[in-house]
Amino acid sequence: MSSSDFQLPAFLLSAARIPLVAVGLPLGLGLLSGYPTAKVVQSDWYKACRIQFTHSSRSSPAPAQVFPIVWPLLYLSMGYASHLAVNALDGASSPSVKRSDCMLALALYYAQLGLNILWTPLFFGAKKTGLALIDSGMMAAATFYMTKLLAPHYPAASYLLLPYCIWLSLATYLNGGIWWLNRGAHGSEKQE
Template structure:
């Protein structure tokens, strides 16, 4: 791993403070999810076929804020470890892990508009797969340098991303014929 990864200082200063570390993903998640409530009550969403295991829609506004808070706190722990790390390999892993945290946060932010706003279930699935992969890799990178502290906060998110990707993939698969019918 190289030390060549550059993270703008503002992106390091946000997670240095627990309130902003927790607040950024929570605020982005809330902002991204605002139009969702209307869509899930509408005909497009209610006419979709869903894979087995889909939880009631009331679960999502409970789970996601907890996951946002958890990932935000993991970013705080990662930056604290970066600030005190003297090992070149730990600094490299932490820097890349923090950069990937922001990448996955961006992918998380665009998933909801892709799926609910633009109704692009396939693009949302690609985003979800990339987000899960990025988050798993960031979790792996941050594990050693933070003595597994970040892993405790990111593993529930990783697990939920797997489940969410399954749901997204199932929705795409079960409704793909309908999407092609609309194009004809």
């Protein structure tokens, strides 16, 4: 099967076709996934984590108040980008490179969305910062490639994804720093 024969399940394409569903899906899943985070950041485990790369062990490169503002905006932006991408796919007249790029980009969109939703339970729930770092790296790679595929043919969708790419770079950097500075410090981390 060639890449031009690749098809996403119809329900995933249908979800992205409806603007409210396209933006609501990542926002809703992100809110559900992130809901338990507020309790965990108040826990002894998180308070004991070294969380940054400067001399003080508690100052963070990004204030905690930024995350609940930025993530919903990113979820809305990525959801609308999926809507624009599926509209571009629907407007493609033949199974050309543009069409196969768009189909692959939409597949990567859903893959990175799944990885995004998995990150919080890995990091905050299971306290597996190393596994969360792998997840974050895979999420960033999928998002960067998705953005690259959309850029030449569907620039509006790729512009909506650029802030997400930047944020994922920061988030992966922070996750990597937390893993590096705390490896072996907690009982759950010794198993990684």
